[in-house]
Amino acid sequence: MNYDVTIGLEIHVEMKTKSKMFSSSPVGFMQEPNTLTSAYDLAFPGTMPIPNKQAVINAIQVAHALHMEIDHELHFDRKNYFYSDLPKGYQITQDKRPLGHDGYLMIGKEKVLIERLHLEEDTAKQLHFPKFTLVDYNRAGIPLMEIVTKPCIHSAEVAAKYVETIREIVLFLGVSDGKMEEGQLRCDVNVSVKRADSKTLGTKVEVKNINSFNHIKIALDYEIARQIKAIESGEKIIQETRRYDEEHKATKAMRVKTDSVDYKYFTEDNLIPIKLSDEFINDAIKTSHELASEKRERYQKQFGLSEYDTNILLASLDITSYFDDCAKLSKHYKAIANWLMVDITAYLNKAGLSIKELTITPNQLVELINEIELGHISNKQGREVFACMLKEHLDVKNAKEKLGIVNQDSSDITIRQLVIEVLDNNAQSISDYHHGKDRALGFLIGQVMKKSGGKVNPALTSKIMIEELNRRKK
Amino acid sequence: MNYLDLTITAMHEALVKKQVTPLELTSEAIKRIKEDKNNAIEYLCEQEALAFAKTLTTPEKDNPLWGIPFAVKDNISTKDIPTTASADILNGYVPIFDATAISKLKAKKAVMIAKTTLDSLAMGGSGTTGHLGKTYNPYDPSHTRMIAGSSCGSASVVSSSIVPFALGSDTGDSIRKPASFAGLVGFKPTWGRISRFGLFPFVPSLDALGFFTRSVEDAAILLNVLAGHDEADYTSSLVQVDDYTKELNNPLKGVKIAVIQEIIDSFTDQDIIKRFNETIKIYQSLGAKVDYVHLDKHLLMTLFPTYYIISCAEATSNNANLDGIKFGPYYDADNYIEVMKKARTAGFSERIKRRFVLGSFALMKENQNELFLRAAKNRHKIVDEINKIFKDYDVIYAPASPSIAPRFDSVTNQLQDEYLIADNYMCIGNFGGYPSLTLPVGFKDNMPFGFNLTAKPFMEAKLFNIAKALEDKLGYFNLSARNKK
Numbered sequence: 001m002n003y004d005v006t007i008g009l010e011i012h013v014e015m016k017t018k019s020k021m022f023s024s025s026p027v028g029f030m031q032e033p034n035t036l037t038s039a040y041d042l043a044f045p046g047t048m049p050i051p052n053k054q055a056v057i058n059a060i061q062v063a064h065a066l067h068m069e070i071d072h073e074l075h076f077d078r079k080n081y082f083y084s085d086l087p088k089g090y091q092i093t094q095d096k097r098p099l100g101h102d103g104y105l106m107i108g109k110e111k112v113l114i115e116r117l118h119l120e121e122d123t124a125k126q127l128h129f130p131k132f133t134l135v136d137y138n139r140a141g142i143p144l145m146e147i148v149t150k151p152c153i154h155s156a157e158v159a160a161k162y163v164e165t166i167r168e169i170v171l172f173l174g175v176s177d178g179k180m181e182e183g184q185l186r187c188d189v190n191v192s193v194k195r196a197d198s199k200t201l202g203t204k205v206e207v208k209n210i211n212s213f214n215h216i217k218i219a220l221d222y223e224i225a226r227q228i229k230a231i232e233s234g235e236k237i238i239q240e241t242r243r244y245d246e247e248h249k250a251t252k253a254m255r256v257k258t259d260s261v262d263y264k265y266f267t268e269d270n271l272i273p274i275k276l277s278d279e280f281i282n283d284a285i286k287t288s289h290e291l292a293s294e295k296r297e298r299y300q301k302q303f304g305l306s307e308y309d310t311n312i313l314l315a316s317l318d319i320t321s322y323f324d325d326c327a328k329l330s331k332h333y334k335a336i337a338n339w340l341m342v343d344i345t346a347y348l349n350k351a352g353l354s355i356k357e358l359t360i361t362p363n364q365l366v367e368l369i370n371e372i373e374l375g376h377i378s379n380k381q382g383r384e385v386f387a388c389m390l391k392e393h394l395d396v397k398n399a400k401e402k403l404g405i406v407n408q409d410s411s412d413i414t415i416r417q418l419v420i421e422v423l424d425n426n427a428q429s430i431s432d433y434h435h436g437k438d439r440a441l442g443f444l445i446g447q448v449m450k451k452s453g454g455k456v457n458p459a460l461t462s463k464i465m466i467e468e469l470n471r472r473k474k
Numbered sequence: 475m476n477y478l479d480l481t482i483t484a485m486h487e488a489l490v491k492k493q494v495t496p497l498e499l500t501s502e503a504i505k506r507i508k509e510d511k512n513n514a515i516e517y518l519c520e521q522e523a524l525a526f527a528k529t530l531t532t533p534e535k536d537n538p539l540w541g542i543p544f545a546v547k548d549n550i551s552t553k554d555i556p557t558t559a560s561a562d563i564l565n566g567y568v569p570i571f572d573a574t575a576i577s578k579l580k581a582k583k584a585v586m587i588a589k590t591t592l593d594s595l596a597m598g599g600s601g602t603t604g605h606l607g608k609t610y611n612p613y614d615p616s617h618t619r620m621i622a623g624s625s626c627g628s629a630s631v632v633s634s635s636i637v638p639f640a641l642g643s644d645t646g647d648s649i650r651k652p653a654s655f656a657g658l659v660g661f662k663p664t665w666g667r668i669s670r671f672g673l674f675p676f677v678p679s680l681d682a683l684g685f686f687t688r689s690v691e692d693a694a695i696l697l698n699v700l701a702g703h704d705e706a707d708y709t710s711s712l713v714q715v716d717d718y719t720k721e722l723n724n725p726l727k728g729v730k731i732a733v734i735q736e737i738i739d740s741f742t743d744q745d746i747i748k749r750f751n752e753t754i755k756i757y758q759s760l761g762a763k764v765d766y767v768h769l770d771k772h773l774l775m776t777l778f779p780t781y782y783i784i785s786c787a788e789a790t791s792n793n794a795n796l797d798g799i800k801f802g803p804y805y806d807a808d809n810y811i812e813v814m815k816k817a818r819t820a821g822f823s824e825r826i827k828r829r830f831v832l833g834s835f836a837l838m839k840e841n842q843n844e845l846f847l848r849a850a851k852n853r854h855k856i857v858d859e860i861n862k863i864f865k866d867y868d869v870i871y872a873p874a875s876p877s878i879a880p881r882f883d884s885v886t887n888q889l890q891d892e893y894l895i896a897d898n899y900m901c902i903g904n905f906g907g908y909p910s911l912t913l914p915v916g917f918k919d920n921m922p923f924g925f926n927l928t929a930k931p932f933m934e935a936k937l938f939n940i941a942k943a944l945e946d947k948l949g950y951f952n953l954s955a956r957n958k959k
Contacts, residue, residue, distance in 0.1 A: 039571050043795035046551040046573060046672040048707050080791050084810035089794020264837035269679035272709050
């Protein structure tokens, strides 16, 4: 029997704006509890919300990346419910008019339809202990973006890839660090399964608490299998909320969903509707950082990098920033990519550093690469210089001096003179070469190197040697 | 006659001439509060006020509020001074910030003397529902008559000449109604004209921070200080601030006054009606044009239910922050639901709970269209009709209350026109965000009553002009229960 799987996702993204959605307290993560708060965050009576412009700009940028229609008026509503993590007893959100609506995202060949993107404020964080609960209001009021798909995804793979792509978008737009483990990106998934021949949709089950990218597919595969098994054994699927249990790699029942909660939404009158001019929206879009997908295309089409290299670079936004800085200074794109992927990555991993902590600037790296590309130093010497630069915090020139490396001679005329001298004294080798003995070439080049004291560029010497040999062909 | 009995303007003159000092005024105000029998005070800022008044030694000639004592309704946030909104759930709450209006008054070196009582959380119009019990009308030492509310304490202290002005808030008529019963000028500005930052919200789209004074000129002077855009209140207006005293003495020639016939028809007290007609003659004699206009009576009858549904509904949300977790009395329990339940059960009066239940009901998904949204739509319909009148007129004029202050034990038939319209029409001012002012116009049985003028948005200067013309003619200036003539 075949089964149809239907998946819909709600993703919450915490933004890393300077201040909170409606108050001036700073946004920070993993900070001392209750140090980033204000009277508004604790809902002291008489405080009022002031919208964060940057959060609106961020949301416009993400909505644009998701090909959404953008509302030209900002409207906020209240979502009313009592909970100990909700200071005001309501959350300011956008119910009736989300900032973005009706977009999509291509995941491979599949088009994931996105229903809405809206702005809201985060709740406080609770730390539960057996006898009491502590509340940390640092998180209360951090700008959130909620992105909701239509129930249009039919596999765990696409769902997982979709979440990855959303993360990549918010990360590359500079909107959020998108760390799932730290709750900066949270996703709730609705899953339903039905027999392929059944006309009615299956019962919707919500899965929460998936807090790592690696768990999305595992959780969904488990949940889909669980539902199929239940259907096959004639059990009724209960409409419920389940949570992902990391330890058992399974979803566990949390609570049965009775009639959905009535949040008694109504307009937030402390925020009059805000007109978003075409100019404001276009400016937000124009000043967007480059998306991962755009970078990927540019690296391949414009820089000629392979898909493999591109993906390795794009695994880190900071690496791509470093790469882009280098690419502005030099056209040796492949060489830059290689240095980043191999030597630099190896060094950073070993030293336990991030690229932001790398002491070698893009300028210096490009200089080093130029030295090699111009034939001043060999690849091997390049690595030595690189290591010395790191160790001694030197620039290219000083590292070379420290290592006693002198430039290879790359002057065509000097090399040609040496080549001619060597050829004039080795008639037999010329003849051997012309009779197909390739070893003669190596010998001749060796003679040149020897004569120069090892200071000539081997590649260039070889090229000139062949030219001169061919000239002497009878 | 004591200097504390003066209006702001006259008191300022005395201060500048050094006939009296801020410290003397403050001490006298504190003394009067201690002798006062009207239960109007939530918190007496005795030490704070005296300490501050002592620092005021050099009069500021161009600052009309320098050294002037004032009182504040206790639903306005005052830094380091307890603010309870006369609700037990906020007992012990000491704000960490000043409302913008308070900051502005402090900057002008006015002296805050006391926080005043209100109907708990400003929900109510009787002045009887605060956690300290009834507030009394200084004009009635027998304590049988209301002063009304919700700004009952502020009305009471201005009326007793404890202070020359007091801040209040007005969501339906919470300043303008008690002003009528206390013989005061009671003013609410255009929505957005005075920052609401620090005012405990009841219904944000209807709430206005306003004040009581004993003269129209004082009201204009105060608005000069309090008006203006505020970064902390996103709804505060960017419309340029006027000099609200500049038109005070303009002739009324060309002024157009509308009287809504159906509102007047709902009044039954013949003394009120007689006085109203007399004042119309005065206005006409001053060159104003007074016309009777019509407004569908059925629409007017919906004013009160519309107000009630909107206000109860929004109040549930605006007071949802009061859960006993972050401030106010904490009640321990096994889980957060019980913690909240205990705090809210103990902290809210029965009346408030009833309003919350009604408000929640009106917001429920299955009822919202039929109740809350319908009320919101009707509000717009009413405002549309009023705006039509304002196309041709400067102000709308009517008595501010059906009669003099009612007795505490009086029973109202809430289905009569008199209740539905005469007693409740002033919420029109909040529905449309219009500036609106009540001023004293007469006495009956030794109790004062007032009439109300409501103007187009941001036409405060004109409103004061029209009000002052009548004040001048009637001579009801600087009335107080202390110095009854």
